[in-house]
Amino acid sequence: MNVMGEQNQERGSSGMGGPPLTDEERTRYQRQLGPGVLTEEGQARLKRSTVFISRVGGMGGPAALALAMAGVGRIIFAHGGRLELADLNRQVLGSEQGLGKPRAAEFAACLRQKNRLVTVEAIDREPDDAEAVALAGRADLVISAAPTFAERLRLNRAAVACGVPLIDAAQWGMTGTLIAVKPRVTACLRCVYPQDPPFEEMFPVIGAISGAVGSLAALEAIKILSGVGQSTFGSLLLIDGYRGHESRMQLQRNPTCPCCSSLQRFSPMSREASRD
Numbered sequence: 001m002n003v004m005g006e007q008n009q010e011r012g013s014s015g016m017g018g019p020p021l022t023d024e025e026r027t028r029y030q031r032q033l034g035p036g037v038l039t040e041e042g043q044a045r046l047k048r049s050t051v052f053i054s055r056v057g058g059m060g061g062p063a064a065l066a067l068a069m070a071g072v073g074r075i076i077f078a079h080g081g082r083l084e085l086a087d088l089n090r091q092v093l094g095s096e097q098g099l100g101k102p103r104a105a106e107f108a109a110c111l112r113q114k115n116r117l118v119t120v121e122a123i124d125r126e127p128d129d130a131e132a133v134a135l136a137g138r139a140d141l142v143i144s145a146a147p148t149f150a151e152r153l154r155l156n157r158a159a160v161a162c163g164v165p166l167i168d169a170a171q172w173g174m175t176g177t178l179i180a181v182k183p184r185v186t187a188c189l190r191c192v193y194p195q196d197p198p199f200e201e202m203f204p205v206i207g208a209i210s211g212a213v214g215s216l217a218a219l220e221a222i223k224i225l226s227g228v229g230q231s232t233f234g235s236l237l238l239i240d241g242y243r244g245h246e247s248r249m250q251l252q253r254n255p256t257c258p259c260c261s262s263l264q265r266f267s268p269m270s271r272e273a274s275r276d
């Protein structure tokens with residue numbers, strides 16, 4: 001952790017105010033400030049933001065990298081296990097020098113080397129239900145880049161419970177999907193998948209699609225946190241890289257969804273509403 005990161009307000013993307021950008025930050029981020037990209041206030045919002053990412057492997061790694069380089073103030077990630085040779089076709093935060101070492105420490109070091117202004121917190125395990133809720137509660141946005149549907153659902157439940165936007169990224173082979181959830185307003189992951197999809201332990205995947213989906217997840221996060229651009233809440237992006245086809249479909253909330261149907265829209269005084 002660094003001094004500037006420690007000074008960051010832990011969750012602060014909502015509302016105006018907070019410390020302005022430093023001269024160093026204006027220089028560092030000058031290529032992403034201006035028409036068509038971020039406003040200075042948008043950049044300052046990123047600086048005040050906390051993102052929780054579960055798994056920073058094939059998809060979450062490129063997402064975390066893009067968020068760190070873009071200047072998100074605090075990145076909290078969860079990733080257990082040790083780095084294996086078969087991870088290196090897609091896990092960009094790892095390297096051959098890190099083989100056999102705990103991934104959390106390796107990946108955190110990689111992110112810190114990219115941007116020392118960003119505070120990185122690494123958790124070396126998959127969070128359980130209570131921990132997922134606690135981490136989502138500290139974040140302004142959650143990115144799920146988890147390999148199992150059970151973990152994706154856990155992050156969905158946590159984000160919905162906390163009223164925090166969720167970006168769900170998934171991949172198989174040369175195909176990827178991306179869903180942006182605005183809790184209690186747009187469809188959640190359980191609305192989209194009433195039944196668990198089939199799962200295979202060692203599913204195939206190529207790093208190019210992981211990186212594409214992860215980078216797009218980061219772009220959605222940057223837009224939502226900075227308030228710049230149009231978010232894609234309530235839709236599913238399907239990238240079929242095998243056939244070279246992309247499509248987007250609008251999602252409907254399931255009125256009987258066991259995760260989100262009993263929850264009402266936020267009141268105008270709520271934190272979520274204040275972020276609009």
Ligand SMILES: [Zn+2]
Nearest residue numbers: 188191257260
């Ligand atoms: Zn739902």
